[in-house]
Amino acid sequence: MEFKKNPKLELKKNSTLYFMIGLTAILLLAYLAMEWKTYYPAFDNDFASLNPDKELIEEAPITFQKLPPPPPPKIQTPPVIEVVDDEEDIIETVIESNEPDQDTEVMDVEDVDFIPEDIPSEVSFIVVEDVPVFPGCENEKTKEGKRACFQEMMQKHIRRNFKYPENAVDMSLQGKVFTQFTIQKDGSIGEVKMRGPHKILEAEAARILSKLPKMTPGKQRGTPVKVPFSIPIVFQLQ
Template sequence: MAETTAKATLDDIVFANRNKAYGAYTLRKDYPRTVARALLIGAVIFTLATLSPTIINALSSDNADEQAMVEVDLMKLPPPPIDPNEPPPPPPPPVELPKVNTVKFLPPEVKPDEEVPEETPPPAVEELKEAVAAEKTQEGDPNAEEVIVAPEETAGPTKVEVAVEAPAPKEDEVFTVVEQQPEFTGGMAALSSYLSKNLRYPAAAQRANVSGRVFVSFVVNTDGSIQDVQVLKGLGFGTDEEATRVVKAMPKWKPGKQSGRPVRVKYNLPINFQLE
């Protein structure tokens, strides 16, 4: 009985005379093995997490080595640089064309009687079947092909440039894009100065704290006068009417030109209303 008591564990003592099948006894009995297993799994996971960067770098270096091995087409490589100290290569030898059989036959030429040489009979038709008429008689390669060069006098007519004058623009036509755009007298700086001096901020827009741009469209006539003033995009509160008034009161512009002639041009102008 004493030996049996010595072998009894703390769990047996705690659960003496109690219901061991309830579950608590089994949990306390298996606790050491569960803790050991959890420590082992945690150690393995920690080791893998610590060594994962090394493993990833090793795998990526292997892939980089595999990707570095790329086939190179030697035919597409650029030529080696030319050394300026090396002499240039010699030119290729001239190609000698095979000679053809020729028979001396000069074209007739008008000369005084004293300078007329002895009459040379023209070549026979049989001779011209196997030879070509030329300035002298020579033997050539029978396999050579005859090359006939057309004289310069028989060359075709050359191209002649014909200047086509652009049609004159109509007087009532309104252009949107021209070679020379209309311009306010004095340039954009003078236009900005004119707007800053003559533009009045409407009281309704000031009370409503309205600011922004009003886009106005108008036509600059051939004499520089302003016509057909329209508001493309407005802000309201009196700003549209003020922008229209200022544009209509502008002095004459420099008219736009097309083909060197003044034409009517439609012009878009943004007018800025900004509270200070």
């Protein structure tokens, strides 16, 4: 006897349908799992709204202070009104003008006291009216020419008397020495000041300035004054 398969009982007949139904169910379950939401139980206190800085501020207690009573009001005495009789003559005071006119007497010039001019004892080289005159600059007529000649003669004097100290050469000392001196009211040189990188260079700069000749002093409003002058001396090894 030969066995035959019943087509109604074939398992592979609706396999595609079963596969689609299963796949749809799995997708539905996955969707429900992803969309499932849970909520934490709610608390009465909202911690996010707390502000520790404001909560920890201590409020000052309200105190009541007893103020002193106000001072009593001052009673002003009313002014005394003096009643003048109509028959009394009142003398009016005439205010005379004190401005000068053609009848005013003029003071003599000899009787006028003049205040002497306040001339400083020391004036800068830049602002002094008559600059000091270096020997050899007497022929310059203008102030600018005398100033330029003074500076040029100073440079020549430094170059002519300049001598590099041997100790400075051995020690390789070099630099700039800032010097300042004052041309006194009699034309002599004084109040020598200097600042440099080493005492040896300062001593050489002082020696150069000590050989400056006597000059014609500077004048302010025709009066001799002291005039300070500054110039740097450069020491440089070749």
